[in-house]
Amino acid sequence: MxxxxxxxxxxxxxxxxxxxxxxxxxxxxxxxxxxxxxxIVDYLELLEDLYYKVNMQMPxxxxxxYDLDNKFWYWYPLYALGSFSTLAYIVAAVSxxxxxxxxxxxxxxxxxxxxxxxxxxxxxxxxxFMLRSIHRWSAQVMVAAVFLHMxxxxxxxxxxxxxxxxxxxxxxxxxxxMVFGYTGYLLPWDQLxxxxxxxxxxMSLSIPLAGEWIAQLLFGGFTxxxxxxxxxxxxxxxxxPFVVTTLIAIHIGIVWVQGIAEPH
Amino acid sequence: MSDHETSDDTRTxxxxxxxxAPDDETPTWxxxxxxxxxxxxxxxxxxxxxxxxxxxxxxxxxxxxxxVLAFPTWPHETVRNLSIAAFFTGMIFFLSATMPPHIGxxxxxxxxxxxxxxxxxxxxxFGLLKLGPLNPDLAILGGQKLTxxxxxxxxxxxxxxxxxxxVPFLNKGSARRPVEQPFWSAVGVGGVVFAFTISLLAVKxxxxxxxxxxxxxxxxxxxxxxxxxxAVLKTMREGYxxxxxxxxxxxxxxx
Numbered sequence: 247m248x249x250x251x252x253x254x255x256x257x258x259x260x261x262x263x264x265x266x267x268x269x270x271x272x273x274x275x276x277x278x279x280x281x282x283x284x285x286i287v288d289y290l291e292l293l294e295d296l297y298y299k300v301n302m303q304m305p306x307x308x309x310x311x312y313d314l315d316n317k318f319w320y321w322y323p324l325y326a327l328g329s330f331s332t333l334a335y336i337v338a339a340v341s342x343x344x345x346x347x348x349x350x351x352x353x354x355x356x357x358x359x360x361x362x363x364x365x366x367x368x369x370x371x372x373x374x375f376m377l378r379s380i381h382r383w384s385a386q387v388m389v390a391a392v393f394l395h396m397x398x399x400x401x402x403x404x405x406x407x408x409x410x411x412x413x414x415x416x417x418x419x420x421x422x423x424m425v426f427g428y429t430g431y432l433l434p435w436d437q438l439x440x441x442x443x444x445x446x447x448x449m450s451l452s453i454p455l456a457g458e459w460i461a462q463l464l465f466g467g468f469t470x471x472x473x474x475x476x477x478x479x480x481x482x483x484x485x486x487p488f489v490v491t492t493l494i495a496i497h498i499g500i501v502w503v504q505g506i507a508e509p510h
Numbered sequence: 511m512s513d514h515e516t517s518d519d520t521r522t523x524x525x526x527x528x529x530x531a532p533d534d535e536t537p538t539w540x541x542x543x544x545x546x547x548x549x550x551x552x553x554x555x556x557x558x559x560x561x562x563x564x565x566x567x568x569x570x571x572x573x574x575x576x577x578v579l580a581f582p583t584w585p586h587e588t589v590r591n592l593s594i595a596a597f598f599t600g601m602i603f604f605l606s607a608t609m610p611p612h613i614g615x616x617x618x619x620x621x622x623x624x625x626x627x628x629x630x631x632x633x634x635x636f637g638l639l640k641l642g643p644l645n646p647d648l649a650i651l652g653g654q655k656l657t658x659x660x661x662x663x664x665x666x667x668x669x670x671x672x673x674x675x676x677v678p679f680l681n682k683g684s685a686r687r688p689v690e691q692p693f694w695s696a697v698g699v700g701g702v703v704f705a706f707t708i709s710l711l712a713v714k715x716x717x718x719x720x721x722x723x724x725x726x727x728x729x730x731x732x733x734x735x736x737x738x739x740x741a742v743l744k745t746m747r748e749g750y751x752x753x754x755x756x757x758x759x760x761x762x763x764x765x
Contacts, residue, residue: 255559270549273549287561291561326591329595333599334598357617368613375610378610379606379610383609386629389631400677401695403694406678406681407678413678434613437614437617444626452658452660452664505582506583507581507686
């Protein structure tokens with residue numbers, strides 16, 4: 247038994263049969279050698295495919311392919327909203343990571359440190375005003391895009407039969423987006439933050455049986471304090487990013503596997 | 511729209527999906543490549559071999575190709591979206607530069623502001639918390655309320671989200687456009703209008719109108735919108751049917 251690897255596809259025999267010139271033999275040997283290691287066939291095939299697609303004929307549009315009498319071209323911009331929200335999420339994540347270098351909730355006692363660090367970012371830090379602006383606007387845009395995305399999915403019936411799971415996942419995601427927004431605007435600890443937090447505490451407390459436990463868990467007590475700020479901070483910058491990123495990946499992955507449900 | 515459709519249910523989507531074949535004159539990719547000579551021809555032959563080998567391996571394996579009716583994400587959707595990605599990112603930056611955020615007064619537990627509001631996207635939820643007047647006083651409990659008003663408000667949130675969640679389990683079938691499903695589209699429009707009106711209810715302190723009228727309109731307007739949408743979409747669907755019938759009779763004049 248030889249240690250040498252067997253040539254399953256019989257490349258040598260194939261080349262012998264062809265009666266090649268030395269130039270051709272050298273070329274083919276090199277090609278096969280490279281291909282075995284780098285799978286250039288695959289890449290060249292992609293390039294080739296692209297070349298013909300670009301040069302020979304444009305792929306038929308969805309409407310042409312399914313002979314739809316150009317009935318729904320006006321839906322098309324709405325099909326970008328999912329990507330748009332992902333994009334806004336990425337912008338928010340990057341700007342948020344940068345903000346994280348400068349923002350800190352107080353370690354102990356006085357939550358006004360949070361307000362002071364926001365003031366520092368907006369008045370003293372180079373580019374800080376723009377940074378907060380970008381973070382805030384991308385968050386606003388993301389929420390808006392997610393809402394509109396959901397409307398598009400609803401009105402084009404894209405949630406139907408094989409896609410129920412993704413619809414449910416989408417509802418979890420839109421809720422988490424709003425939780426992201428909520429925990430986010432609590433962080434500056436200004437009047438809006440404080441009284442929005444108050445509403446949150448009262449909402450949790452009004453839940454039967456589990457209310458007090460939930461208020462303790464989410465807000466660190468029945469009244470707003472430094473513990474509330476600390477928890478919102480951890481939820482906003484540590485917990486939610488991991489959870490939401492994972493869920494978005496699964497959401498998009500399912501779309502990728504199932505395909506886009508464009509109206510037929 | 512196809513004229514050979516025989517089934518009774520309304521089809522506004524153009525009938526059976528058939529992929530249009532390329533022109534006869536257009537040489538196929540295979541034909542183009544087979545015309546080449548020399549090294550490129552040799553490369554082509556090797557590639558064809560390699561592809562067949564891959565195909566054989568794939569046939570031997572237990573890999574199953576799934577057949578799901580949908581449009582592929584790559585390249586169609588992805589290319590379209592990548593092309594607008596830069597524009598959208600630029601738009602976010604433009605908004606950030608032109609409309610910078612505001613920072614309010616620092617938190618002060620001892621001074622309640624006159625108007626307490628969350629960010630705009632939670633107005634609907636905040637509005638649902640103000641549904642106390644709908645919380646019934648039950649006769650069997652002697653005119654007492656079963657739940658506290660705020661519990662009722664939180665419950666309203668759960669009901670709304672719960673209803674949205676079960677929509678795919680209620681609405682089946684292959685209808686994809688509003689005209690094809692007047693009922694569900696009308697429900698959707700009603701929902702959107704309700705989201706707006708309940709948001710306006712949330713900011714009732716800022717609304718220059720009678721609070722009772724606002725409360726009534728919050729529930730009346732969605733119903734009106736639902737009815738109007740349903741009527742319009744039904745009519746549009748009749749229009750499609752009329753178009754279909756006219757074409758049908760033009761092809762086959764009645765005896």
